[in-house]
Amino acid sequence: MGDSITANGYVDRVLADDRVLVWFDIDNTLYPASAKIGQEMGVRIRAYVANLGFSSEEADKLATRYSKQYGLALRGLVRHHAIDPLDFDRKVDGMLPLEDKLKFDPSVRKLLEDIDRSKARVWGLTNAFLPHAKRVLQILKLDDLVEGIVFCDYRVKDFTCKPEAEYFGMAMKQAGLSDPSKCYFVDDNRGHVDAARALGWAKCVHFCERENLEGEKIHTERENGVVEIATLEQLRSVWPEIFVKHP
Numbered sequence: 001m002g003d004s005i006t007a008n009g010y011v012d013r014v015l016a017d018d019r020v021l022v023w024f025d026i027d028n029t030l031y032p033a034s035a036k037i038g039q040e041m042g043v044r045i046r047a048y049v050a051n052l053g054f055s056s057e058e059a060d061k062l063a064t065r066y067s068k069q070y071g072l073a074l075r076g077l078v079r080h081h082a083i084d085p086l087d088f089d090r091k092v093d094g095m096l097p098l099e100d101k102l103k104f105d106p107s108v109r110k111l112l113e114d115i116d117r118s119k120a121r122v123w124g125l126t127n128a129f130l131p132h133a134k135r136v137l138q139i140l141k142l143d144d145l146v147e148g149i150v151f152c153d154y155r156v157k158d159f160t161c162k163p164e165a166e167y168f169g170m171a172m173k174q175a176g177l178s179d180p181s182k183c184y185f186v187d188d189n190r191g192h193v194d195a196a197r198a199l200g201w202a203k204c205v206h207f208c209e210r211e212n213l214e215g216e217k218i219h220t221e222r223e224n225g226v227v228e229i230a231t232l233e234q235l236r237s238v239w240p241e242i243f244v245k246h247p
C-alpha cells in the first residue's frame with residue numbers, strides 16, 4: 001500500500017511537471033568559437049576524409065559540403081562512404097585537445113545557476129556523441145547543472161541529428177515533453193535554430209557574434225521569431241521569465 005502511494009505520488013509529480021525546458025547546444029555555444037575547437041575539428045575531419053583516399057582539396061570540399069547539407073559532416077560520411085562512426089569519433093572528437101583549448105568561464109556557470117529550476121529544466125542538445133559532450137561539460141564545470149543530454153547516437157545505423165525534425169522529436173520524447181511551446185533553445189548554428197522554430201519550438205535563439213556600427217553587442221529578432229544574440233549573457237534579457245530575480 002505504502003509503495004503504491006509512493007509510486008502514484010511520483011507519477012503525479014511527473015505529470016504535473018509543467019516546467020519549460022531550456023535546450024543548450026554545447027559546442028561553440030557553451031564555449032566561444034574563439035576557442036577554435038571548430039578549426040581543430042575541421043583539421044581532423046579533413047585528415048580523416050583524406051585517409052579514405054581523397055586529395056586534401058577534395059577532402060576539404062566534401063567535409064564542408066556534408067556539414068552544410070546534413071548539419072554534421074559525419075552524417076554525410078556515413079551515408080555516402082559507409083564509414084564507421086565510432087572509428088570517426090575516436091579519431092576526430094576523441095583526439096581534440098579540449099583540456100588545452102577550453103577554459104572554465106564562471107560567468108557561464110553563473111548564468112546556468114541563475115535559471116530558476118522551479119520554472120525550467122536545463123538539458124544539452126548536441127550533434128556530438130555522448131563521451132565528447134560529457135567531456136566538454138566537465139571541463140567547463142557545467143556537468144552538474146545540465147540535467148540531461150540528447151546526443152547523436154553513433155552506435156545506431158542511420159542515426160539522426162540536428163536539423164532533422166526526427167531528432168528534435170526524439171529529444172522531446174526523451175525529456176517526456178509533448179508540447180513544443182515549452183521548448184527554449186539556443187544554438188550557434190542558424191539552420192538548427194530555424195529547424196526547431198519551424199517545428200513550433202517557442203523560444204529559439206541563434207548565438208552569433210553581431211555588432212552595430214558603434215561596436216556594441218546587439219540582439220535582434222528575425223521575422224520567424226528567432227532572436228539573435230551576441231553574448232550568452234543576453235539570454236537574461238531575452239528570456240527574463242526563467243531567470244531568478246536578484247534583489
Ligand SMILES: [Mg+2]
Nearest residue numbers: 025027028188
Ligand atoms: Mg554548436
